[in-house]
Structure formats: structure tokens, C-alpha cells
Amino acid sequence: MSDLDATFAALSDGTRRAILARLRDGEMRLSDLAEPFEMSQTAVSKHVRVLSDAGLVAVEKRGRTRHCRLNASAMQAASHWLEDYREIWIASFENLGSYFAGKRNPDSGEQS
Amino acid sequence: MSDLDATFAALSDGTRRAILARLRDGEMRLSDLAEPFEMSQTAVSKHVRVLSDAGLVAVEKRGRTRHCRLNASAMQAASHWLEDYREIWIASFENLGSYFAGKRNPDSGEQS
DNA sequence: TCAATACTCAACCATATGGTTTAGTATAGC
DNA sequence: GCTATACTAAACCATATGGTTGAGTATTGA
Numbered sequence: 001m002s003d004l005d006a007t008f009a010a011l012s013d014g015t016r017r018a019i020l021a022r023l024r025d026g027e028m029r030l031s032d033l034a035e036p037f038e039m040s041q042t043a044v045s046k047h048v049r050v051l052s053d054a055g056l057v058a059v060e061k062r063g064r065t066r067h068c069r070l071n072a073s074a075m076q077a078a079s080h081w082l083e084d085y086r087e088i089w090i091a092s093f094e095n096l097g098s099y100f101a102g103k104r105n106p107d108s109g110e111q112s
Numbered sequence: 113m114s115d116l117d118a119t120f121a122a123l124s125d126g127t128r129r130a131i132l133a134r135l136r137d138g139e140m141r142l143s144d145l146a147e148p149f150e151m152s153q154t155a156v157s158k159h160v161r162v163l164s165d166a167g168l169v170a171v172e173k174r175g176r177t178r179h180c181r182l183n184a185s186a187m188q189a190a191s192h193w194l195e196d197y198r199e200i201w202i203a204s205f206e207n208l209g210s211y212f213a214g215k216r217n218p219d220s221g222e223q224s
Numbered sequence: 225t226c227a228a229t230a231c232t233c234a235a236c237c238a239t240a241t242g243g244t245t246t247a248g249t250a251t252a253g254c
Numbered sequence: 255g256c257t258a259t260a261c262t263a264a265a266c267c268a269t270a271t272g273g274t275t276g277a278g279t280a281t282t283g284a
Contacts, residue, residue: 078194155244176251
């Protein structure tokens with residue numbers, strides 16, 4: 001599995017995205033991280049494992065607790081891949097803008 | 113499944129990302145699209161279906177052919193989600209930069 | 225030392241995924 | 255109308271995924 005495969009696959013689950021969102025506020029123990037989710041801690045632990053394997057979070061063992069923090073650099077690769085398509089979706093919005101502009105005023109293609 | 117679930121899941125397969133890459137050059141018939149892949153046309157058709165369900169490609173039936181084109185707006189939602197983490201990974205790179213800079217020269221934080 | 229805490233591991237289950245093959249449908253063109 | 259083309263659909267298979275429970279391990283703290 002390529003790195004991008006793993007990254008996008010890890011991001012394709014809502015629970016895992018919620019875990020990442022929680023970690024934006026800073027490092028958190030696995031048990032605290034799992035607290036709001038309506039599933040077993042084992043399940044959350046598995047999700048964290050997936051995120052860790054994808055390089056999206058770093059887990060550090062400290063005594064009997066595991067401390068998780070974001071490792072956003074893997075996201076950058078995913079973001080970079082998407083970036084290559086940015087001009088295409090911008091173009092499609094411009095076309096849409098021209099379309100609506102044309103309905104109002106055939107000379108104008110501008111948008112706010 | 114949320115839209116983001118579907119989008120990221122669709123992007124997590126290398127074949128599907130390759131399909132999207134091919135479509136960057138413009139619209140293509142399904143059979144032409146399938147040609148370089150070492151799998152059955154049925155398999156490619158299924159991948160296109162996944163991309164279509166995720167809103168990443170638009171498929172238009174014209175006679176007996178299906179014409180596929182990029183619909184990059186769904187990518188924008190994914191990109192936007194990742195964007196929220198940009199400041200975090202930038203911060204982590206800055207820290208890394210400072211770290212290496214500190215090894216060379218404690219006054220400089222610049223990199224090539 | 226002993227109990228509680230914070231996990232991991234293993235086994236299991238249901239469903240999803242990525243592929244195949246075979247058969248069927250709709251259209252094009254002779 | 256008949257045949258080739260370009261698909262889609264259905265059935266099947268192996269493996270992956272997301273969840274569970276129950277047992278095991280390591281660490282803390284009284």
C-alpha cells in the first residue's frame with residue numbers, strides 16, 4: 001500500500017477524522033481521547049493504530065499511558081496531491097461563474 | 113457514509129487516483145480510460161462507479177459509450193478539510209527547521 | 225504485595241472491497 | 255436484421271475493515 005493509499009484510507013473514516021480534530025488542541029492520552037466516542041476503548045485504540053501506521057499521529061508510551069499527538073506532515077502529502085487538481089476545480093467554478101454572469105449580463109464573467 | 117468518507121475512500125486506491133490523473137487531460141471514453149490498466153474493463157468500470165458515487169467524476173452516456181470527466185469540486189471539500197491542519201504541519205516544519213538551523217548556527221532559522 | 229488502571233492481543237463476527245468470469249443489454253454500422 | 259462494440263449486472267471469491275468480548279501484560283500507587 002502506498003503512503004497515499006494509507007493516508008487517504010485513514011482519513012476516510014469519520015471516527016478517525018474526529019480523533020485528529022480532537023488532537024488539534026494538543027497531545028492527549030489514549031483513554032481521554034477515547035472518552036467521547038460511543039465504542040469500546042479497544043476500537044478507538046485500533047483507529048489510533050491505523051492513524052499511527054499512516055503516519056498521521058505519533059504515539060508515545062509513557063509509563064502505562066499512551067500519549068497521542070498529531071503528526072500532520074503525512075497530511076501534507078495528501079494535500080499536495082489534491083493541490084494538483086486545484087486549477088481544474090477553480091476553472092470549473094469560473095465556468096459556472098461565467099454561466100451565471102452570462103444569464104445576468106453577457107459581457108461580464110466576474111464574480112465576487 | 114458522509115461525503116468526506118466517500119471522497120477520501122475513493123482517493124485511497126492507486127488505480128482510482130491514476131484514473132483521475134488520466135482525466136486531467138480531458139474527457140475520455142470508459143474503454144479508452146481502461147486501456148492502460150492491467151485488469152478487466154469491468155474492474156475499471158467499478159472504480160469509475162466509486163469515483164462517480166463520490167462525485168469525483170461525471171459520467172455521461174452518449175450512444176453506447178460512457179464519457180468520463182473530472183468533477184474536481186468534491187476534491188475541494190477534501191482539500192478544505194486538510195487545510196485546517198496546514199498551520200499545524202507548517203509549525204512542525206518550522207520547529208524542524210529551527211532544530212537543524214540550531215545545529216549549524218544558533219542564530220539562523222533559515223533553510224534552502 | 226496487591227489491586228486498580230491503561231492499555232494490547234487474539235479470536236470472532238458481519239459487512240465492505242477489489243478482483244474475477246459469465247451473461248445480458250443497448251447501440252452502431254454494415 | 256445481424257454482428258461487433260461498449261458497456262452493466264450478477265454471482266462468486268479472497269481479503270480487509272470496523273466492531274465486539276475476554277484474556278493477558280505492564281505500570282502505578284496504596
